[in-house]
Every structure is written in structure tokens, then in C-alpha cells.
Amino acid sequence: MSAVITGVGVVSAFGVGAAPFFAGLRAGASAVGPIRHFDASSLPVQVAGEVPLKDADLHPSRDRKVMFAALAAQEAWADAGCGEAERSAALHLGLGLELGLLDDLTELLDAQGRLDFARDRDEPRVRLRTPVDLSAREIKKQLGLRGGTVVNVSACSAAALAIAEAAASIARGDADVVLCGGADSMVNPLGLGGLERLGAPSPRGAADACRPFDRRRDGLVVGEGAALFVLESAERARGRGARVYGQLLGWGSSQDGYRVTAPRPDGSAAARAMRQALRRAGVAPAAVGYINAHGTGTVQGDPAEAAAIRLVFGEAADALPVSSIKGAVGHLMAAAGAIELAACLLAFTDDILPGTAHHQELDPGCPLRVLGAPQRARIDVALSNSFGFGGQNACLAIGRAS
Amino acid sequence: MSMKLPCVAVHGWAFHTPLGSDPERVLGRLLAGERAAASCPLFDAQSHPCVLAAAIPQPPQPSRRRKFLGRMGLYAVEVGIAALEHARQRVPQLAMLPSVRLGLFFGYGGLRAPWDELMLAMAEQAADLSLSWERGLRQLHPFFMLQQLSNNAHALCAEEVRAQGEGVTLAGPSAGAQALASASAALAAGAVDAALCVAYDSLIAPEVLIEQGLRGSLTRARTAAELRAPYDREAAGAVPGEAAAALLLMSDAAAEPLAWLQAADGAQAMRQVRSAAQVIDGAAQAVVAADREELQALGAGTRLTATLGSFGQVGAAAPLVQTIAVATALRRGELPPIAGLAADRAVCEAAVTAATRTSARAALCLSVGGAVAVEIGGASHV
Numbered sequence: 048m049s050a051v052i053t054g055v056g057v058v059s060a061f062g063v064g065a066a067p068f069f070a071g072l073r074a075g076a077s078a079v080g081p082i083r084h085f086d087a088s089s090l091p092v093q094v095a096g097e098v099p100l101k102d103a104d105l106h107p108s109r110d111r112k113v114m115f116a117a118l119a120a121q122e123a124w125a126d127a128g129c130g131e132a133e134r135s136a137a138l139h140l141g142l143g144l145e146l147g148l149l150d151d152l153t154e155l156l157d158a159q160g161r162l163d164f165a166r167d168r169d170e171p172r173v174r175l176r177t178p179v180d181l182s183a184r185e186i187k188k189q190l191g192l193r194g195g196t197v198v199n200v201s202a203c204s205a206a207a208l209a210i211a212e213a214a215a216s217i218a219r220g221d222a223d224v225v226l227c228g229g230a231d232s233m234v235n236p237l238g239l240g241g242l243e244r245l246g247a248p249s250p251r252g253a254a255d256a257c258r259p260f261d262r263r264r265d266g267l268v269v270g271e272g273a274a275l276f277v278l279e280s281a282e283r284a285r286g287r288g289a290r291v292y293g294q295l296l297g298w299g300s301s302q303d304g305y306r307v308t309a310p311r312p313d314g315s316a317a318a319r320a321m322r323q324a325l326r327r328a329g330v331a332p333a334a335v336g337y338i339n340a341h342g343t344g345t346v347q348g349d350p351a352e353a354a355a356i357r358l359v360f361g362e363a364a365d366a367l368p369v370s371s372i373k374g375a376v377g378h379l380m381a382a383a384g385a386i387e388l389a390a391c392l393l394a395f396t397d398d399i400l401p402g403t404a405h406h407q408e409l410d411p412g413c414p415l416r417v418l419g420a421p422q423r424a425r426i427d428v429a430l431s432n433s434f435g436f437g438g439q440n441a442c443l444a445i446g447r448a449s
Numbered sequence: 450m451s452m453k454l455p456c457v458a459v460h461g462w463a464f465h466t467p468l469g470s471d472p473e474r475v476l477g478r479l480l481a482g483e484r485a486a487a488s489c490p491l492f493d494a495q496s497h498p499c500v501l502a503a504a505i506p507q508p509p510q511p512s513r514r515r516k517f518l519g520r521m522g523l524y525a526v527e528v529g530i531a532a533l534e535h536a537r538q539r540v541p542q543l544a545m546l547p548s549v550r551l552g553l554f555f556g557y558g559g560l561r562a563p564w565d566e567l568m569l570a571m572a573e574q575a576a577d578l579s580l581s582w583e584r585g586l587r588q589l590h591p592f593f594m595l596q597q598l599s600n601n602a603h604a605l606c607a608e609e610v611r612a613q614g615e616g617v618t619l620a621g622p623s624a625g626a627q628a629l630a631s632a633s634a635a636l637a638a639g640a641v642d643a644a645l646c647v648a649y650d651s652l653i654a655p656e657v658l659i660e661q662g663l664r665g666s667l668t669r670a671r672t673a674a675e676l677r678a679p680y681d682r683e684a685a686g687a688v689p690g691e692a693a694a695a696l697l698l699m700s701d702a703a704a705e706p707l708a709w710l711q712a713a714d715g716a717q718a719m720r721q722v723r724s725a726a727q728v729i730d731g732a733a734q735a736v737v738a739a740d741r742e743e744l745q746a747l748g749a750g751t752r753l754t755a756t757l758g759s760f761g762q763v764g765a766a767a768p769l770v771q772t773i774a775v776a777t778a779l780r781r782g783e784l785p786p787i788a789g790l791a792a793d794r795a796v797c798e799a800a801v802t803a804a805t806r807t808s809a810r811a812a813l814c815l816s817v818g819g820a821v822a823v824e825i826g827g828a829s830h831v
Contacts, residue, residue: 089583090582307601307605437607
């Protein structure tokens with residue numbers, strides 16, 4: 048039983064909604080820019096793929112991840128035309144688990160820097176443990192969902208794996224409808240400060256700082272946002288006359304089992320995830336018309352991914368279009384696999400392959416056909432790669448609606 | 450066992466619990482009716498609503514992993530390695546298993562704030578967050594973000610055991626049961642030949658003691674002697690605990706398995722895995738309404754025990770901890786009592802209040818996050 052996508056919701060640096068996201072990708076634009084929602088002037092890195100929220104978008108929860116998840120869920124649900132008949136839907140989310148926002152922390156610390164709060168409060172409001180439950184609870188409350196919840200926190204592959212499990216549950220017949228995707232934000236002082244101390248972001252601090260597969264790449268740009276999808280069986284979608292964006296044909300996952308801080312350089316483990324996705328999809332490598340790469344713009348990550356792609360596609364990789372949207376919206380971390388799946392849908396809805404913002408000169412160490420600008424093409428199968436910290440790899444195979 | 454859920458064989462296990470790390474010795478303490486609850490040993494909790502806790506007594510082993518992982522993550526990697534080694538001793542074929550056929554499935558409750566380090570970065574912050582870098586964030590350890598990363602224990606464990614097959618990291622109170630279910634599904638689909646499933650969680654954190662203490666789900670007893678047991682007519686909250694546990698699962702009996710299991714999470718879990726269980730290891734929430742509601746799962750002749758009453762509430766780790774404890778008890782033919790529960794105070798007659806000989810071979814382990822059906826010997830699923 049194949050799973051099809053019948054609803055899409057996106058929150059990105061291009062704005063709230065799928066429409067501005069798709070418009071930005073169509074235009075080959077970049078939405079990375081100076082951080083505006085807090086004073087980042089003292090941080091070494093002051094640019095990000097920051098979501099431009101309007102007052103109307105604001106949610107009582109100040110946690111941006113929760114806001115993004117809720118907004119994207121509402122859009123996907125409405126887009127799919129879901130109603131009472133779908134309220135038994137399960138929820139599969141890929142989320143980041145960083146600590147609460149810095150302003151929450153300051154609120155909870157007294158002058159002596161001691162944890163000494165809440166004892167006298169009537170209703171404890173402690174949000175330090177993790178917002179995992181907050182996002183899921185909020186979505187379920189807003190949409191009246193009654194199904195189970197699974198929260199995947201497999202770092203940068205979390206959303207892709209959440210979507211894969213959602214598709215698997217439909218294929219197994221365990222679920223009829225699943226709302227799935229991911230949300231994340233590290234665009235806050237603690238998130239950016241922690242990443243900066245780790246040395247992950249590009250040190251240049253410019254809007255074009257993230258340059259995937261480029262000879263001059265020197266690190267990632269942090270992004271934030273969410274993408275959620277309504278998945279249902281093809282039969283069910285057909286039966287209710289739903290619009291189908293694309294099919295989840297297959298998925299694969301693997302682990303590097305190599306080093307915590309670096310990807311396996313030969314790409315062999317990542318290649319296994321891609322092959323597994325193709326196998327599950329019943330699709331030969333030659334049928335793939337586009338790869339949306341993980342493409343973080345880091346010195347080590349991009350060549351390892353290029354090696355993985357070449358292991359799977361051999362010399363055919365010379366002609367296979369590959370791009371990364373991280374130059375345009377930043378690295379959405381746990382939500383990356385979700386927003387990149389949304390980007391792949393453009394290939395089926397508009398016959399447009401997204402480009403790689405800020406990519407100018409191909410690194411010979413990444414021998415791929417990297418699309419700088421968006422390209423018109425009609426393809427039937429796309430792959431979306433998500434390769435997470437510590438070597439958790441995921442790949443989704445997506446097909447044109449039949 | 451249920452026909453729909455995959456049934457998998459347990460070939461290796463390991464855990465760190467508040468009652469120890471050796472399953473046989475832990476069972477001995479359970480049979481003796483011991484409870485791990487004591488005045489919180491990890492920090493001063495005397496001003497918090499809940500002051501008791503059941504902590505893992507020994508520190509993690511010295512390790513190079515310490516720079517990447519917090520205390521619970523270190524325990525998780527230790528039990529993952531130990532469970533795989535345990536299985537390799539019992540199933541020689543595992544030594545030949547290609548690393549690409551070994552999957553790794555992690556579940557944990559969620560992050561806890563690393564207060565000691567955060568204090569250094571936060572103490573001088575301004576209310577408007579201006580100059581946050583100079584005011585403290587630059588003091589964060591370079592590995593701070595790695596230490597907080599959601600899958601760091603998974604990544605370290607994968608590196609140590611060279612697991613290259615499928616893998617996920619799940620979070621939330623049901624994550625342990627979900628990791629078991631995910632591993633079982635991967636085995637059933639033939640995606641991996643062996644699945645190492647690891648779950649860890651600690652409820653012993655200041656914010657948890659405050660939040661759940663105020664909600665009434667944790668005990669307000671000031672000493673262990675004042676504690677009411679779960680399934681007591683006047684049960685008044687659980688003891689926060691912590692644990693890490695790992696199971697090595699395979700889809701078939703390559704050797705005689707330690708046990709068979711089926712796992713499910715969520716509200717439907719009990720119904721999904723409900724079977725001819727002769728024993729129920731209850732969720733032991735020690736909240737009268739919740740305890741009574743749960744007892745509806747009891748069938749005629751089913752005995753009720755509550756290992757979590759002795760371990761404390763161990764969050765997402767519960768399904769794996771219970772599997773090891775209960776399977777060990779069934780294999781030995783002895784049921785542990787609900788520690789501290791007097792027969793005349795129990796909410797049901799089925800409650801085990803003293804160590805009891807048993808010929809039971811199947812049990813149902815319930816926890817806040819899910820349910821696991823455990824069976825020893827020739828499983829009825831085949």
C-alpha cells in the first residue's frame with residue numbers, strides 16, 4: 048500500500064506558508080539574512096535563515112519550534128481538506144531537543160543563579176526539559192487529533208525518519224492517515240552560541256555564508272522552520288478525491304558507526320541508505336531524475352555525500368541534477384528532511400528542480416552536477432538525503448503522482 | 450501473544466537500575482521487597498515538593514566518552530555495549546554478523562538542563578539578552594552543544610558497537626516502548642538481522658521534582674519509611690527514579706532466547722499486546738485513580754506485581770527494565786512482591802505482597818509509556 052502526500056504546510060525563512068517557500072525556490076532566491084528577533088550583535092555569527100513572523104502568527108508559547116510546528120500543521124491539515132474523518136490520524140514528528148530559549152532560562156534563575164522557582168506558583172510552567180511534548184500536544188489540541196504520537200530526535204535526519212516511519216505505518220496498514228514532518232529552531236542565543244563554540248557555522252557571517260558543494264565553502268548557516276505533510280494511502284486519497292502532490296515510494300536508513308564528529312568519508316553508509324530507499328521503492332538508479340542533497344556546506348560533509356552519490360549512481364552521477372536548499376533557507380537541523388521533501392515536490396507540481404543558492408564554483412572534491420540556479424525539468428523520481436550528526440543517515444524516494 | 454504485532458527473541462540484556470546492575474542480584478533485592486527510594490543523592494532537593502529519589506548508585510565508568518555525554522548518556526552506552534556482549538556469549542553466530550545488519554534503536558525521555566554549566570553562562574546575562582556572548586555564552590564548553598545533542602548517546606553507541614544498519618532515536622515518555630516496537634518492525638521486515646535497543650531516562654532533576662511534585666504524581670513523603678506503595682488504597686505518588694537498559698533482539702531463536710517479547714506504545718498498547726499473561730507488572734503510578742483504572746487489565750488468575758514500585762519511576766526506560774526484571778523472575782520461578790504493600794491495604798486481591806513461587810511463563814509489563822508482553826520458554830506465538 049503506497050503512501051501519498053495530500054497536504055503540505057511550510058514555515059521557512061521565506062515566510063509562513065508553503066506559497067512563499069515555493070515562490071522563493073522557483074525564483075532561486077535566498078532568505079538568509081541578519082537576525083532580527085533578538086539582539087545578536089554580540090554573537091560571532093549574526094545571520095540565519097530566520098522566519099519572519101508577523102504578530103498574527105505568534106502563539107502563546109514563545110518557543111519558536113512549537114509555533115512553527117503548529118502553523119505548518121494547520122496549513123497541511125487544511126491543504127489536504129482534512130476534517131472529522133481524519134481525526135484519528137497519528138502524528139510523527141522530527142524535532143530538535145535543544146534546551147529552552149535563553150529568555151526562558153533567565154526567567155527561571157534568581158539573582159544568586161540558583162534554581163529556586165515555581166515552588167510557590169499555582170501552576171508550574173516549566174519548559175526546560177524539552178518542548179517535545181509541547182509541539183505534539185499543541186498540534187493535537189488544535190486539530191483534535193486522537194491518534195498516537197511518535198517523536199523522532201535523530202538529529203538532522205529526524206524529520207526524514209519520522210516521515211519514513213509514517214509512510215511505513217501506512218504501508219503496513221497500521222494507519223490510514225498520518226500527519227508527519229519536522230520543526231526546529233536554534234536561532235536563539237543559546238543555540239547559536241553553542242553551535243558557534245562547536246565551530247559549525249560559517250565564520251564569515253554573511254548572507255551568502257552557506258555555499259554547498261562550492262570550492263570556498265566553510266560551514267553552515269543556521270535556519271529554522273517547519274514542514275508538515277498529510278500522508279495517506281493512495282486508495283484513500285483517490286477515494287476522497289484529494290489532490291496528490293507526490294508519492295512516498297521508499298525510504299532507507301543506515302548508520303555510519305564511524306565517528307561522532309565526522310561523517311564516514313567514503314560515503315559507504317550513506318550510500319546504503321540511498322540504495323535501501325531505491326530498493327524499497329522498486330526503482331532503478333537510472334530512474335532517478337534529481338537528488339535533493341543534505342548539502343550543509345561544511346568542509347567534511349559535502350565531499351562525503353558526493354562520494355555516497357557516486358557510489359550509488361557511478362558515472363551517471365555526472366549528469367544527475369543535485370542541489371541543496373540550505374544556502375537559501377539555512378540548515379533547519381531536525382526539520383531539514385521535512386522542508387527538503389517539500390522542496391522536492393516542486394519537481395512534480397511545477398516541473399522545477401530547486402537550485403543551490405550561493406553555489407558558484409564546484410569543488411572538484413564534490414564531483415556532482417550541482418544546480419546553481421533552478422532548472423526546468425520533468426522527472427518522475429527524486430531522492431532526498433538527510434545525514435545527521437553522529438552518522439544517522441536517511442533517504443526518502445519520492446515519485447510523481449500516478 | 451498478539452497475532453498482529455511482531456514477536457522477537459531477546460538474546461542479550463543489560464541494565465543499570467537504582468537496585469543494581471546484575472539481573473539476578475537485582476531480582477534478589479526485588480524478592481526481598483526492597484525499595485530504592487532515599488533522600489535525593491544527586492542534589493539538595495529539600496526545598497522541592499518531592500525530596501525522595503531512586504538513583505543509580507554507582508557513577509558511570511571512566512570513559513573518553515565523558516566529554517560528549519552526560520551521566521545518563523554514559524550509562525546508556527555502557528548497557529548497549531554490555532547487552533551486545535551478553536548476546537554474543539550466548540549466540541555465537543552474532544560474532545559473524547555484518548555490521549550493516551545490526552540496527553540500533555534508542556529511546557529516552559528528554560533532555561534535562563545541565564545546570565552546573567548553564568549557571569556559568571547565565572549568571573551575568575542581562576534581562577534584554579544584550580551582549581549575551583560577552584556576558585557568558587563564550588564560556589560554554591566547546592562540546593556543550595554536542596553534550597546537549599538529541600542523539601549523542603546513540604551516535605557514541607553506534608561507534609562503539611559498529612552498528613551500521615537501520616537506526617532511530619526517539620524521545621518522550623513512550624520512547625522506550627516505541628524503540629522496542631520500531632526494532633521489532635525492522636526485524637520483522639528483514640531490514641536488520643539483530644537490533645540493539647537501548648532506553649534511558651532520569652526523572653531525578655530539579656525541574657521534574659518541582660513540576661511533577663506540584664502536580665501530585667510524585668510522592669511528598671519526607672522519608673522512605675513514610676512512603677505508600679503503589680496499589681495501596683491511599684497511594685500518594687511515585688518515587689522519581691532513573692535507569693538505562695538495553696536488549697539485543699533477533700527475529701528468531703538462533704539460540705535459546707532469554708525471553709520473547711512484543712511491544713506497543715500509547716493508549717492502545719495494553720489491548721494490543723494483551724494475551725494470556727499470568728502476571729502483570731503494573732505501571733505503579735501510585736495514584737489511586739490511575740492504579741485502579743489499570744487493574745481493569747487483570748484477568749482471572751492474573752497476579753499483580755510492581756517492580757517499578759521498587760525501582761522508582763524510570764520514565765522511558767521502564768519497558769526495558771521491566772522486561773529484564775520480569776523475565777529473570779519468570780525464569781527463576783519466583784514473583785517479587787509489591788514492595789511495602791500490606792495485603793490488607795491493597796486495592797485488589799491479586800496483588801502479590803510477599804515473594805511467591807510461580808509457574809507462570811507469560812507476563813504483561815505496563816508502564817506510563819507502553820506495554821510489553823514477555824514470555825519465556827517455548828513461546829506460544831510460534
